[in-house]
Amino acid sequence: MDQILSNLSMLVDFPIVNLKILIDGIMIGAIFVLVAYGLALVWGVMNVKNLAQGDFVISGGYVSWWLVQQGFPALLGVPVAFVVMWGVGWVAYKLVISRVIERDMFTSLLATFGLAIMMAQILNLMFGSDTQSVDLGYDTLFFADGLIDVPIAKLIGVLMATVLAASVIWFMKTSRMGQAIRATAQDARAARVMGIDTEKVYAFTFSLNSAICGAAGAIIVMVWLIQPFYGIAYAIRAFVIVTAAGLGNLPGVIAAGLGIGALEQFGAHIFGIGYQQAIAVVLLLIVLIIRLIQQKRNRQVLK
Amino acid sequence: MTAIIEIQGVCKAYGGVVANKEVSMEIKSGGITGLIGPNGSGKTTLFNSVVGYHPIDAGSIKFEGKEISKLQVQDIARLGLLRTFQQTRIYGLMNGVENMLISLPHRKMNLWDALKPNSKEDYEKADRLLEFVGLYEKRLLKSGALSFGQQKLLEFAMALMNEPTCLLLDEPTAGINPTLINGLIDRLKRANAEFGITLFIIEHNMRVIMNMADTIYCMAHGEMLAQGTPDEIQNDQRVIDAYLGAH
Amino acid sequence: MAKKKLILYALILVFTFIAPFAFPAYGTQLATLWLMIIVAITWDMTGGQMGYNSLGNIFFYGTGMYVAALISIGQVYDVGEYTSAAGGGIYEFTDAQYFSGLFLGVISAGIFCSITAVLIGYITFGLRGPYFAIGTLAVAIAAGELVSNWEWVGGGQGIALPVYPGDLDVGKTFFYFLFASVGVSVFIFVKWLYGTRFGAAINAIRDDEEKAEAMGIHTLRYKLITWAMAAFFVGMAGGISGFQLIHFEPLETAYQTINLGIFMVVCVLLGGKGTLWGPVVGAILFHLFKEVTWTYFLGWQWVALGALIVVTVVYFQDGVMGWVMRKRPEWFGIRVEESK
Numbered sequence: 001m002d003q004i005l006s007n008l009s010m011l012v013d014f015p016i017v018n019l020k021i022l023i024d025g026i027m028i029g030a031i032f033v034l035v036a037y038g039l040a041l042v043w044g045v046m047n048v049k050n051l052a053q054g055d056f057v058i059s060g061g062y063v064s065w066w067l068v069q070q071g072f073p074a075l076l077g078v079p080v081a082f083v084v085m086w087g088v089g090w091v092a093y094k095l096v097i098s099r100v101i102e103r104d105m106f107t108s109l110l111a112t113f114g115l116a117i118m119m120a121q122i123l124n125l126m127f128g129s130d131t132q133s134v135d136l137g138y139d140t141l142f143f144a145d146g147l148i149d150v151p152i153a154k155l156i157g158v159l160m161a162t163v164l165a166a167s168v169i170w171f172m173k174t175s176r177m178g179q180a181i182r183a184t185a186q187d188a189r190a191a192r193v194m195g196i197d198t199e200k201v202y203a204f205t206f207s208l209n210s211a212i213c214g215a216a217g218a219i220i221v222m223v224w225l226i227q228p229f230y231g232i233a234y235a236i237r238a239f240v241i242v243t244a245a246g247l248g249n250l251p252g253v254i255a256a257g258l259g260i261g262a263l264e265q266f267g268a269h270i271f272g273i274g275y276q277q278a279i280a281v282v283l284l285l286i287v288l289i290i291r292l293i294q295q296k297r298n299r300q301v302l303k
Numbered sequence: 304m305t306a307i308i309e310i311q312g313v314c315k316a317y318g319g320v321v322a323n324k325e326v327s328m329e330i331k332s333g334g335i336t337g338l339i340g341p342n343g344s345g346k347t348t349l350f351n352s353v354v355g356y357h358p359i360d361a362g363s364i365k366f367e368g369k370e371i372s373k374l375q376v377q378d379i380a381r382l383g384l385l386r387t388f389q390q391t392r393i394y395g396l397m398n399g400v401e402n403m404l405i406s407l408p409h410r411k412m413n414l415w416d417a418l419k420p421n422s423k424e425d426y427e428k429a430d431r432l433l434e435f436v437g438l439y440e441k442r443l444l445k446s447g448a449l450s451f452g453q454q455k456l457l458e459f460a461m462a463l464m465n466e467p468t469c470l471l472l473d474e475p476t477a478g479i480n481p482t483l484i485n486g487l488i489d490r491l492k493r494a495n496a497e498f499g500i501t502l503f504i505i506e507h508n509m510r511v512i513m514n515m516a517d518t519i520y521c522m523a524h525g526e527m528l529a530q531g532t533p534d535e536i537q538n539d540q541r542v543i544d545a546y547l548g549a550h
Numbered sequence: 551m552a553k554k555k556l557i558l559y560a561l562i563l564v565f566t567f568i569a570p571f572a573f574p575a576y577g578t579q580l581a582t583l584w585l586m587i588i589v590a591i592t593w594d595m596t597g598g599q600m601g602y603n604s605l606g607n608i609f610f611y612g613t614g615m616y617v618a619a620l621i622s623i624g625q626v627y628d629v630g631e632y633t634s635a636a637g638g639g640i641y642e643f644t645d646a647q648y649f650s651g652l653f654l655g656v657i658s659a660g661i662f663c664s665i666t667a668v669l670i671g672y673i674t675f676g677l678r679g680p681y682f683a684i685g686t687l688a689v690a691i692a693a694g695e696l697v698s699n700w701e702w703v704g705g706g707q708g709i710a711l712p713v714y715p716g717d718l719d720v721g722k723t724f725f726y727f728l729f730a731s732v733g734v735s736v737f738i739f740v741k742w743l744y745g746t747r748f749g750a751a752i753n754a755i756r757d758d759e760e761k762a763e764a765m766g767i768h769t770l771r772y773k774l775i776t777w778a779m780a781a782f783f784v785g786m787a788g789g790i791s792g793f794q795l796i797h798f799e800p801l802e803t804a805y806q807t808i809n810l811g812i813f814m815v816v817c818v819l820l821g822g823k824g825t826l827w828g829p830v831v832g833a834i835l836f837h838l839f840k841e842v843t844w845t846y847f848l849g850w851q852w853v854a855l856g857a858l859i860v861v862t863v864v865y866f867q868d869g870v871m872g873w874v875m876r877k878r879p880e881w882f883g884i885r886v887e888e889s890k
Contacts, residue, residue: 099865109603110603111860114863239684274699278691281691281695282688282692285685292676292677298358383766388761392761394753394761397757401750405754409747416747461765
């Protein structure tokens with residue numbers, strides 16, 4: 001308790017620290033936005049709530065990490081992870097997801113939970129349970145008399161995340177496939193009647209999601225840490241963001257993602273790093289309760 | 304007769320579209336009240352406001368003198384104000400008798416009663432009401448296998464099993480074979496007369512509603528247009544205009 | 551028919567009694583099997599019979615474990631001192647203290663979990679479908695994380711309980727019968743419950759909750775009561791587990807979200823959701839599978855389990871009982887009766 005109070009008073013006494021935490025939070029939040037956008041895509045288009053989302057992220061991270069171990073440059077990891085995880089997502093779609101789309105939502109939730117356990121364990125067997133990261137070897141920029149430190153690697157990571165997000169959004173808005181995906185999301189049956197091959201759309205959407213996650217993981221490994229069992233936390237954060245923002249609300253996802261990144265950093269600063277996972281989960285509960293109260297006012301439930 | 308449901312100045316808009324504008328009506332206790340109106344006139348919106356499916360923007364809805372416009376669906380149902388669905392909803396995987404037993408009035412039970420198995424009287428009551436709607440022979444079939452009309456009858460029997468004070472029926476004859484309609488009208492009337500259940504019916508079929516209701520309200524463009532006995536409504540120029548699209 | 555059934559039940563009961571003596575080498579295994587049966591049946595109460603798929607029932611297992619341990623320790627020593635010692639100090643329990651602590655602890659665990667089920671359910675039962683599953687999962691994960699940061703109850707180190715006083719083999723049999731008695735009680739309890747109006751009402755909630763609400767069933771109340779009853783048994787099972795394990799810690803043992811927390815769901819799906827015997831059959835099959843993979847695929851056992859979950863969910867969702875029901879519907883009294 002004393003620790004918490006002293007942490008709080010430090011934030012009040014040194015306002016500049018708030019800025020540092022905020023910047024950190026927004027940077028990690030940019031990654032959350034990517035992962036949540038992928039989840040919202042799959043959720044909206046094929047009504048699958050993918051609990052393996054975080055494990056796609058971590059797998060992408062390991063792809064990049066492995067490349068660096070083989071002597072390849074670290075920045076290559078992002079596109080390679082994108083491609084490799086596209087393939088993994090496609091296989092997962094064909095083997096598992098395609099068979100649960102038509103079923104009730106708990107089925108897809110549980111199937112992807114099983115998938116998540118498998119992926120985490122396979123990563124654990126292949127790479128061991130130590131935390132890993134890749135050092136880009138870039139300098140760190142200092143502002144405000146050294147109180148704010150921004151590693152260049154982090155800036156590059158955020159830049160890549162932004163470019164990736166922008167290009168995916170551009171793709172969804174302009175390409176034929178993007179149109180077909182959005183049409184399927186609105187009404188799959190109508191889309192099928194209009195001659196859209198929804199099976200292909202589903203496979204593409206899920207692979208795209210997996211690829212986005214993989215690239216996000218490759219960015220994470222350059223700046224933060226990965227470990228085989230870190231996946232579930234990313235999946236839960238993605239759920240928090242999508243639940244808070246609502247489906248098909250892109251600005252909402254961006255705002256919620258950055259906001260949750262910042263909230264988590266502040267929470268970790270105030271309560272201690274040991275509570276980081278708990279904070280993500282408690283945020284989910286808070287968001288659910290707020291949505292519940294909103295719905296109750298509409299005489300409806302959250303379903 | 305006193306009013307069991309009083310609707311006062313209810314407004315409801317979806318975005319910019321005004322579905323109900325200052326709607327007021329009364330449903331008399333023990334009677335059969337009909338609500339008619341062309342497609343899109345706001346009947347179903349009003350109905351949904353009464354049963355608690357969505358919030359209203361303004362006005363008040365009272366059931367037996369109690370304000371219900373802010374209550375949830377299940378709270379309203381527990382007051383004895385029951386509804387049937389236009390798209391019939393029954394438990395398709397259970398047979399007729401099981402459907403009836405599930406519809407026992409749980410609002411009248413305390414937990415101790417609920418933790419008892421169904422009594423012999425419950426079974427007899429279920430059989431009697433299934434007989435009443437003419438489904439006794441089919442009572443052991445999976446109810447999902449019944450025809451649409453029979454499912455509607457089953458849903459009606461389930462509602463009676465629940466011993467409501469007031470029953471709201473959303474287009475009870477929609478999608479029913481014309482030969483079954485007369486039988487349904489007859490049973491609705493008998494339910495009103497023998498069990499003393501107040502009925503409030505939304506109906507498209509003019510012949511049906513004119514045969515049954517003692518008071519009829521007519522809506523158009525989200526507003527209450529006219530009210531009166533079936534004869535008055537049939538001869539009301541505004542109602543005729545609304546249906547013929549004179550606007 | 552009734553006679554056949556009675557004989558079957560009698561045989562099972564007899565087997566329950568002689569099993570630990572007939573297979574002494576598998577005493578702990580058999581006790582764990584009963585634990586699986588308990589958590590599977592109680593999961594099915596909400597998941598199979600009421601249509602609310604919880605991923606957080608493990609919360610009651612972990613909470614029960616902690617409550618039982620704390621009550622039994624608190625009876626004799628100061629809890630904060632006891633947990634901070636972590637193997638340092640020597641804390642003795644007399645036989646009487648051990649057993650009274652165990653029974654009082656286990657019962658309190660059940661009651662405490664029932665109460666928390668009502669409190670948490672008041673929020674989570676407003677959520678439907680996948681939101682309920684994720685919401686309950688979040689509760690379980692949050693509880694594990696918070697407890698592991700709570701020094702008074704031992705933090706991430708967990709709690710060490712006294713060892714069973716007396717012969718260790720007798721202890722194994724003792725815990726077997728504790729689990730077995732809870733297991734038999736929960737089976738008898740749900741068999742009775744599903745035959746009542748209450749049972750029919752929770753089935754109605756599963757099949758069409760909106761209709762059930764429109765018919766005036768007290769849906770929230772019934773949901774809370776069902777979960778509280780399930781939590782009571784899970785909490786007791788958790789309490790017993792704590793004493794059986796002697797030492798437990800928050801994330802891997804008590805709030806083991808991805809182990810037991812997901813196993814119970816798989817057991818039910820494997821055996822057949824929403825049936826009386828499904829969870830029991832599923833628990834037995836799952837336990838066998840688990841033991842075989844642990845013995846022969848060591849290292850890959852977790853991957854095999856994940857694969858089992860995926861395969862069960864995707865290809866075999868009706869479970870054993872559902873499959874039998876489709877093959878032999880007459881065994882379950884489903885037949886078209888001639889109308890009179």
